[in-house]
Amino acid sequence: MTTWMLLDYGEVISLPQPVGAVTAMADLAGRDPADFHDRYWRHRDPYDRGQASHLYWSNVLGRELAAGDPLLAELDAADVASWSHLDPAGLDMLGKLAGSHRLALLSNAPESLAAAIDDAPWAEVFAHRFYSCRLGLAKPDAAIFEKVLHRLGADPGEVTFFDDRDVNVRAAAALGITAVLYRP
Structure with missing residues (x-):
């Protein structure tokens, strides 16, 4: 049973980086x-x-x-x-999930972006926010998912992970996490 919804930031909550x-x-x-x-x-x-x-x-x-x-x-x-253009569909999904699940964020992000996300009012819905820059690990490395599971106190089967990159979804699924390729 899913206890935690673990979401990526880029192109899940945010829109893609503008072309220019x-x-x-x-x-x-x-x-x-x-x-x-x-x-x-x-x-x-x-x-x-x-x-x-x-x-x-x-x-x-x-x-x-x-x-x-x-x-x-x-x-x-x-x-x-x-990277700060928020996707209305992603924010809508957050609102719906926040009412029924515990939420955590897992993003490959440098410290400047991590700090901006932490300061954003919408980020308060996350019980935990994990950033590659602070963990010294990045997706799709299995070690980052293992560290997040440990910090959440969750077994892989208790987590559903949403990411826009197939390689990250496959890495999470290989550990037993329910992993969803996010496409709004």
């Missing part, structure tokens, strides 16, 4: 958009696992940035904003 968002960040940094886009995603996994912001953006830009560089704050803010 990464291009706008490239413009902000004065970089070629295609190269910036490639590097944005190529270096994202360590950032989602807790890498410091200045190291991530240094990798994306291909040049060293100091931790206090003002460009970092601008890039972090633009990145968070790009």
Whole structure:
């Protein structure tokens, strides 16, 4: 029996990142958009696992940035904003589930996005919020699901997981979690 509903954030609760968002960040940094886009995603996994912001953006830009560089704050803010468009269908689902289930969030997210989500009023429906940056693990690694199960005090069969990425759904299902590929 499902005790916990475990939901992803990106493209479940939020809308997809707007098409021009990464291009706008490239413009902000004065970089070629295609190269910036490639590097944005190529270096994202360590950032989602807790890498410091200045190291991530240094990798994306291909040049060293100091931790206090003002460009970092601008890039972090633009990145968070790009992932902060909420999906009305996702919010509707949250409202329906909150009345009948215990909710937890599991997101691959850097600290800046995790902090923004934690500060959002809609996030209060979650009894627990788990972020890759704070766990040092990321989906689809089995270890992140095992850590979440432990912290929830739940067996795999007591959790239903919603994610927009098939690889994450398969990883959760391999552990015995009821896993649903979310498509609004």
